[in-house]
Amino acid sequence: MKIAIIDDEPYSREEMKHLLKKYSWIEVVGEASSAEKGLEIILTKEPDVLFLDIEMPGMSGVELAETLQKMKHKPEIVFATAYPDYALKAFQVDAVDYLVKPFDEEQLDKAVERLKKVVHFETKEETKSLGKLAVQDEDKIVFIKPRDILYISREERETFICTEKKKYTCRLTIKDLETKLNTYPFFRVHKSYLVQLPYVEELIPWGSGVYQLKVHGANEAIPVSRNYVKELRERLEL
Structure with missing residues (x-):
């Protein structure tokens, strides 16, 4: 499962990459500090999933998610943010899950399980x-x-x-x-x-x-x- 992390906070990106290392079938294919740079990664790397912050300089995470709705094969989205008040907006753009910082490993496990149900990918066992x-x-x-x-x-x-x-x-x-x-x-x-x-x-x-x-x-x-x-x-x- 190919994942891209879009977050303007370097520490948050590093923390998420560290937490995702425990899933052997997940590959982080790119990271970006803004939605605009994230869009370049989406178009070039074609990730299956975005771990996406909401409050960022310039285009917000929700605005990026709304833009992606127009794509034929859009990535699934997990919002990862310090702001719990955006949950309703997040699910209005079909987010798979909503994680609040600081990240909780148990909540991340549940989000990953949900992703396994909606993202079509092949594990090593299946290949x-x-x-x-x-x-x-x-x-x-x-x-x-x-x-x-x-x-x-x-x-x-x-x-x-x-x-x-x-x-x-x-x-x-x-x-x-x-x-x-x-x-x-x-x-x-x-x-x-x-x-x-x-x-x-x-x-x-x-x-x-x-x-x-x-x-x-x-x-x-x-x-x-x-x-x-x-x-x-x-x-x-x-």
Whole structure:
């Protein structure tokens, strides 16, 4: 996971770099003392995540976050600031978390766990193999990356793998796929559906404790069995 730190205080940048060293799968790819310089790092280094201060000379962290909303592939944001009063503004620009200085290691652990759920990256364990899934596309076999899967469904005796581009068929059962994909953030919401949590956008009541899911990039509404609703909400909510 590639991280950039944007903070006008050198000590705070050094402290954050020190704290992040304990996560072997995190790489700090750049740091900047202003939002303007940070924007250069974002465009050249393409970090997955920004640890972003709010009060800085010139452009503020919130203003930078608002600018990034226009990007097609914007980095996730964790605000790291001495000012707790900006929390509401931070989450209005879809921040993953909000850390208040001086940094608390336990709070940082929780923020990192949240990042693991929303950022698509491959740990060393996952890259020991190519980690691609074989699916059927008409008369040929196609290999797709698990992180590109929106959801998986089972109809009668056939399994379907749905990506943003296309729906494929697969010879494996949902149970088999759940086991194969256990290092990715998939969740069983129904006996016939497995969804990748970062793509979930809406949970819609459907009567009698039953819900439907709206998944980014998919037109189909996905049923959620009442037995899975509580755990699903716990996995999705902060």
